[in-house]
Amino acid sequence: MKLLDERAELVRYAQRLRPDGLVVGTSGNLSVRSGDLVAVTPSGLDYDALTPGLICVCDLDGKVIEGELEPTSELPLHLAVYRSSDHRVIVHTHPTAATAVSTLVEELPPIHYLVTLFGPNVRVAPYATYGSDELAASAAEAMRDRAGCLLGNHGAVTAADSLAKAYQLSLYLESLCDIWLRAASAGTPRLLSDEELARAGAKIASYGQVPPR
Numbered sequence: 001m002k003l004l005d006e007r008a009e010l011v012r013y014a015q016r017l018r019p020d021g022l023v024v025g026t027s028g029n030l031s032v033r034s035g036d037l038v039a040v041t042p043s044g045l046d047y048d049a050l051t052p053g054l055i056c057v058c059d060l061d062g063k064v065i066e067g068e069l070e071p072t073s074e075l076p077l078h079l080a081v082y083r084s085s086d087h088r089v090i091v092h093t094h095p096t097a098a099t100a101v102s103t104l105v106e107e108l109p110p111i112h113y114l115v116t117l118f119g120p121n122v123r124v125a126p127y128a129t130y131g132s133d134e135l136a137a138s139a140a141e142a143m144r145d146r147a148g149c150l151l152g153n154h155g156a157v158t159a160a161d162s163l164a165k166a167y168q169l170s171l172y173l174e175s176l177c178d179i180w181l182r183a184a185s186a187g188t189p190r191l192l193s194d195e196e197l198a199r200a201g202a203k204i205a206s207y208g209q210v211p212p213r
Contacts, residue, residue, distance in 0.1 A: 007052035022093040029072035042069035073131035080136035087159035089166040094155035097178035102150040116201035119146040127152035
């Protein structure tokens, strides 16, 4: 079985999506790229029933190499981002706050310095029908030089070099969107300047530690 470790990791994180409030039902999808192969969650399957053997493995043209089920309908989006970036992992979710924000603005307002985790800003890709080549192209453009974006009237995408990091970015992005919605509903939020975002971004680039061995 190809990409067994990647498949097992995808199952673990897919089964966190609903408890963490990042999806409803079977919406959302995840993938991991390894060389010219992509392990990706199948379409429309309850995450509680997901096993490593049910994860699909495709090539970068979308041809299924292993797997009895159809890959997610958003496979074109995943492949478009992989072709246009160095990202190794993509997490696509439908969280409430991020989806709401995607209907209101063309860019997530800089409400908090954690916006810099994603780049100078978080773009909102224009709406296109789910699973379409138009959405894939729109998402790839919004993800250009970024670690995350919002999909207009749809949801969110994050990407990184590991599934743990991409998944954590999804949680951060949903939190940022929730903060802005709450602040905007109560008044006019104070936003951070470009200068402060640059300072914070330089600091946060070296943030984080790993435990000693």
